[in-house]
Amino acid sequence: MANFNKNLLTTSVGVGLATGFYGISFGALSSAAGLDLWQTMALSLLMFSGGSQFAFVAIAAGGSPALAAAITSAWLLGIRNGFYSVRMVPILKVFGAKKLAAAMLTIDESMAVGTAQELEEDQRRGFWWTGMAVYVFWNAATFVGALVGQSLGSPEQWGLDAAAAAAFVGLIWPRLRERQALIVAAIALGVATFVSPYVPAGMPVLLAGGVAVLFGVFNWFGVRGRDEVAAVETATGESRP
Amino acid sequence: MNTWIAIILAAVAVYSWKIIGAYVPQRLMEKPVIARIAGLLTVALMAGLIGIQGFTSGGQLHADARIPALVVAGLLTWRKAPFIVMVAAAAVVAWVLRAYLGWA
Numbered sequence: 058m059a060n061f062n063k064n065l066l067t068t069s070v071g072v073g074l075a076t077g078f079y080g081i082s083f084g085a086l087s088s089a090a091g092l093d094l095w096q097t098m099a100l101s102l103l104m105f106s107g108g109s110q111f112a113f114v115a116i117a118a119g120g121s122p123a124l125a126a127a128i129t130s131a132w133l134l135g136i137r138n139g140f141y142s143v144r145m146v147p148i149l150k151v152f153g154a155k156k157l158a159a160a161m162l163t164i165d166e167s168m169a170v171g172t173a174q175e176l177e178e179d180q181r182r183g184f185w186w187t188g189m190a191v192y193v194f195w196n197a198a199t200f201v202g203a204l205v206g207q208s209l210g211s212p213e214q215w216g217l218d219a220a221a222a223a224a225f226v227g228l229i230w231p232r233l234r235e236r237q238a239l240i241v242a243a244i245a246l247g248v249a250t251f252v253s254p255y256v257p258a259g260m261p262v263l264l265a266g267g268v269a270v271l272f273g274v275f276n277w278f279g280v281r282g283r284d285e286v287a288a289v290e291t292a293t294g295e296s297r298p
Numbered sequence: 299m300n301t302w303i304a305i306i307l308a309a310v311a312v313y314s315w316k317i318i319g320a321y322v323p324q325r326l327m328e329k330p331v332i333a334r335i336a337g338l339l340t341v342a343l344m345a346g347l348i349g350i351q352g353f354t355s356g357g358q359l360h361a362d363a364r365i366p367a368l369v370v371a372g373l374l375t376w377r378k379a380p381f382i383v384m385v386a387a388a389a390v391v392a393w394v395l396r397a398y399l400g401w402a
Contacts, residue, residue, distance in 0.1 A: 079381045096305055103309035108344065113308050115347055117301065124304040128311060134343050135312035136336045142319025143327045160316035216392030219367035222351035223388030226371045227381045229344040232337070241338050242345035249346030253354045261354075265346025266339055273335030 065179055069186035072166050076107075077194020083110055084202020086221050089212035090118035094203045101199040105192065106164055109134045111224050112262070119258030126259020133266055141168035148172070148180045162188025237278045244268050362402040363395040 080101065087097040092114060100110045109131035116127035141163045148171065149159050162185070171184030212218050233239050245265035253261045272278070319327060327333070352368050354360055367388040374384040395401040 075380070079385070082382055082385045092301065096301060099302075099305050100309070103306070104312045106312050108340065109308070109312045112343060112347055113305075115351055117304065121299055121301075124299045124301065128304055128308040130343055130347075131308040132311035132314075133339050135315045137315075137340055138312070139315035139319035140327060140333065140336060142316050143322075143324055146320055146324070156320055157317070160320045161313065163316045163319070213396070214393070216363070216367060216389035216394075216396070218351070219364040219371075219392035220385045220389040222348055222364055222368055223371035223385050224381075225344045225348045225351065226368065227375050227384055229341060229348070230375045232341050232344075238338065238341045242341050245342035245345040246349040248349075250349035250353045250359065253350060253357050254359065258357060261350055262343055262346040265342045265349070267342075269338035269342035270335055273331060273338045276331075276334065279334065 062179055062182065065174065065183055066186060069170060069183060070190050072170055072187050073190020073192075073194045076166050076191045077196075077198045079107075080195040080198030081202035081205070082220065082224060083107065083114075084199040084204070085206035085209070086111065086202075086217060086224065087114040087199075088203050088206025089209070089217040089221070090114040092117070094200075094207065097199060097203040098196070101196045104131065105161060105195070106131075106135050106138060107195075108228050111221075111228065115221055115225075116259050116262060122257060123259035126257075126263055130259070130262050130266070137165075138163050141165070144168060144172060145184060148177065149184065159184075159188075162192060164188065164191065166191050235280070237272060237276075237280070240278050241269055241272050363392040366395060367391040 083101065084097055087100065087110075088094075092100075097114075100113060104110050104113070112134050113127045113131040116123050116130055119127075142160055145159065145163060145168060149156075151159050167184045167188035170187040171180050174180045174183045206217070209215050209217065212221075229242065233242060245268045248268055249261040249265040252264055256264070348368070352364050355362075370391045371384050371388040374387055379387075
């Protein structure tokens, strides 16, 4: 490989390790939510999108009536990956099976490392290396976490129910920089919490999503006169470098 | 619905966005209103899940050791602690409060 970029490889593997590592918490929480080892692994291998996976197991813990809402929530949380795909198309220039593989590896981290590089060659390498590193480590860590989770027994006993809530605090944090996002988060949290005694399991989260649609359509508390690129950057959360 | 079917459907659904992004014309996805809704959806769903996971139990409002655990998680996130450290700390706080201080 010409112009082999060792620093970029180190970055990619480093991001893969760091991100993959918290696959342990996903595996443990998925077990605590009642999914077995292979169901947990299937989520990491096939869904491969942290936010959607955490949401799916959290809602699916509500039992079979909540599964439709679990699917819908996971799906809606995956929307940001679509925006990453849009951004990667002109950089990757791939077709056929390679394009399908690239789509699979399109997540916060691969997009972030890829687009942070200056040379187009490095942008492509950064994307592929980071995507593959995260995929490998995320799945390995999920496996370990699921085994640990299975041996722990009741989720409440070890505070795993608190860990599940904490996971979403960590995931939402980088997206709360703007006033509009903060307001939507506060209202959505309140709506989901206070409607839960009155609607079936799974519904509260979807109603929280309705808050986003309302604020998005009417742009309440939004910044006026932003161009399209800025809007898309908000959508993709300008994730951590 | 069977859990396995739900897992497969959800995986396909999540993958569908990645494919849509890779194949649809760029202009459609970059409409400001669509981009705005997409960004806010992520925030709203995650915030909703914090509410459900933190303050309800079996569909009822319920305040217990998870609340101090969430406060610790928030502080650690603010202080830029690694994700896994923060999640583990939340579990430890809830566990200690329940096991040694008799909290619910």
